[in-house]
Amino acid sequence: MIPAAFDYVRAGSVDEAVRVLGERGEDAKVLAGGQSLIPLLRLRLSYPEVVVDVGRVEEMHGVREDGEHLVIGAMTTHAEVIDSDLVRTHCGLLSEATETVADPAVRHRGTFGGSLAHADPAGDLPAVALALDAEFVIAGSGGRRTVPAQGFFVDYLQTAVGADEVLVEVRLPKLGAGWGHRYEKFHRVAQSWAIVGVAAVVHRSNGSIDQARIGLTNMGPTPLRASAVEQALSGADVSGIGAAAEHAADDTSPASDLGGAADYRQHLARVLTRRAVSAAAGG
């Protein structure tokens, strides 16, 4: 399979990438690790006139601390995320979920930011970003802006990143003592996409749950927060998890496809949410 012809620009900096995107607008695509864009190009499902490669932009790489946040450059590969002690210490959910992404080859090419900006609802990391309350730093011709997770995923394969903008980095609040986490990924073979995934972080204090954030993978055109479950969990003890998880499919609209029909996905969401929250609350 061979892509249609396109121009290629290797951006040396965020500013350069933004400038080219500003000039070419809708005709341009940003290339990160290429694990989604390249298949789309090869299958001729996408026809950009120019591909702007941000893979060599230094400031978009790596994990660093910034006070109560971790900052992960958009071009940090999945493998680098998995290997990061900072991520494991402060955002263990991300380490756990990233280990389930595809296969080793993809994890060494694919990037954290690319996966989020592609915004495939079947991808693992968008739901994780929701559960972690991530903030997205986006650069455009007018400078940089920060978008909260709840406002980032707009629609199927659409985010708050404009055609002339680049996702530069993602800020994750550190999770301290008392937080537990679990990513429950349901898929048929190791390297396949999630049929449904549940990303949960739970904070316990004095035996009961006082905070829970739950992201759902593949339960609609965008990743979703299971808000009804989160509310039902607030103040509950572990015996209330089962009842709370029954709300996991509320307000979801999953696809019916080869992975499963919508009713099956909604059933899975309830079962997996119960399991994810139970594990997170026990941890």
Next chain:
Amino acid sequence: MTETVERPLARENSVGQPLRRKEDARLVTGRTNWTDNIVLPGMLHMAVLRSPMAHARITRIDVSGALQRPGVVAAYSAADLGDANGSIPCVWPVTDDMVSPPHPCLAIDEVRYVGDAVAVVIAADRYAAADALEAIDVDYEPLPAVVEMPAALAEGSPLVHSESGTNKCYTWEFGGGDYEAAKAKADRVFTRHYVNQRLIPMAMEPRAVVANPTGPDGEITLWSATQIPHVLRVLLALVTGIPENKIRVIAPDVGGGFGSKLQLYREEVLAVVIANRLGRPLKWTESRSENAQVTHHGRDQLQEIELAVTNEGKILGLRVDLTANMGAYLHIITPGVPLLGAFMFNSIYKMEALSFTCTGVFTNTTPTDAYRGAGRPEATFAIERIMDDLAAELGVDPLELRRRNWITHEEFPYTTIAGLEYDSGNYEAATARAVELFDYDGLRAEQKARRERKDPVQLGIGVSTFTEMCGLAPSRVLGSLKYVAGGWEHATVRILPTGVVEVVTGTSPHGQGHVTAWSQIAADALGVDPSAVQVIHGDTGTSPYGMDSYGSRSLVVGGVALVQAAERVVEKAKVIAAHLLEADAADLEYKDGAFNVKGSPGSSKTIQEVAFEAFTAHNLPDGVEPTLQANSTLDPSTFSFPHGTHLCAVDIDTETGMTKIRTYVCVDDIGKVINPMIVEGQVHGGLAQGIAQALFEEAVYDDAGNLVTGSLVDYLVPAAPDLPHFTTDRTETPSTTNPLGVKGVGEAGTIASTPAVVNAVVDALRPFGVDDVRMACTPERVWRAINDAGSKGGDRAAEGTVAYGGATTESTAGGQGDGIEKTGGQA
């Protein structure tokens, strides 16, 4: 003479040793010779425009736009090729009245499945060729498509080939004994309906061809990723009209076939015809999407199976009524594949009567043909599924039910109700060993406990006691089944002047390790080291005779031919050695590569010394021709009948439907073994593919005839992390019908494992009232079966799972069609 021919003091037998594969160092370090690696001076590239519709009339086609594109040298539709647009023949017309429609390389006026070839572009590079496809103008007038077999057979169905007046390809009947009489005597008649789903072979290496028309004296050479260079040469000559002696076919390194490269494909014919027309070398390499879509598919049968039994579970008779999906056209042996299973439904069981009917059906789908096991996995699945279901119905342990019916080891040779004489076997021994390794009783006890405590994770145990017929095949039997070729195999053994050995085989390995195994066989037959043996194969220029590799035939036919040729070499050498030693040939013994005069130590000639004498020919006995070589063309007297017992235990999460194989034990009996490591590899790979059919793989079409599982995103091929540890063992009951005592192993694992796994899944779910789950037993199907026992899991939603996974990927054409566009992506 060189040092390399120094005689070893004594040699151990090489056969039976786990010799490392000679092929592997080269293959795993990338020093390979795949067809797609071949680059020739002036080589052009071909791209194929394919139908985006399952059924349509082509009202207009104009390739002239493509000719305007940069780098394009030529473009052809069917009309442009005219008489050169050959038709792919079916070489197995199973009945006299079989419907065998034309199968032109480029569709003429009508397309009949998504992917049907419509036009080709020839360009200076493959990028230019692919880009120019979008400049070809085709107007399609949609016609109604039919995808499912029952719909295709229904009155008033749209016709795949309207000129035929029917979608029925053939009805083939076969049997033994009087089924109605057996049924009349029976206490019970037990009928089941199973679906053997469509599979995509998915060899690791996609197909590729390079045609070079610039050979000496007008010879054209075709390199192809094929299993069958010899058969291909004959077929190319017949289809193109090019004299056979002007065609050379080479199968270089070939990365798996599983039957999918046992074929004459349109692109092979087109490459030869167009390269000849343009006078320049031409390459075509398939994309993975094309591989999924147009390389032939496998299986796809609806199976009605009925057992007439006594209350004790003794089988009196078996009736089978198959409906087999041919797809849109007949490929070379499409209609014959189900017939290969006809003889195997009775499997290892004794009975009085067998009634078999198969109806072949055309649909607007990719043509089907041989896929690992070809007919026999389907048969084994149906009989082994119904044996477990019958055991449940009768309340008998499934192993006990089999014991009451199987042929006991004292009864061999045994002529089955299908008329085959099984030469040897010991089902009791293989089963006893499997039961021991599996801890059958322990697992049954755990199953009982889990059922009693209503554990959300239920345990299921599945049984498969299989046999199969392989080693294709006695030519006279093939003739009686109306197959138009034979089943013999050819071998040549040469000792070259410097004493090294050349083995030429007509089999055509594509991953199996023949080079190693053949070296071991020749080494023992000649008394030399396996490293001194060179195996030549896969090139009609250097191995002119052969019937190639499929149907677990290479060893039991080709290996035996090799032994025979080697024995002839030794016979000839003995005459020469006797002359040189001034002894009577009858007084010579041949051991460890040398002829010795009995009772006269020190008086000997090595076979290498003899070979040199045969080369110089200065001192040969009268009437002996120079050179030391011999041929053998061997037609097997019968099939080979490996067997085995496979036991599978699964854990099923009843909340989600997820099935995990927890224990898999197989004890196979393939007779004598040449290389146990290669055998182990064959068994593991076979198990992976059989388990894949049970749990993972399924080709799904939507109602319009789009292949929804058109990529590896949605056609789930399991990899190592998805498969359990395999506990494998063997019993060894040598075949009595060949001198090596060997039986085929290439397909055994695939044939046996599918029913073992599905039986385990159904066994786990019997407390829920479930008696069947359709393959692939996806978590969703299992969950639905649990919640609605009669549903068998139901149909899957025919939509791809991700943007680039599904039916929208069907076309390799340019076309800006239904592209996915979004903004703000960074992927």
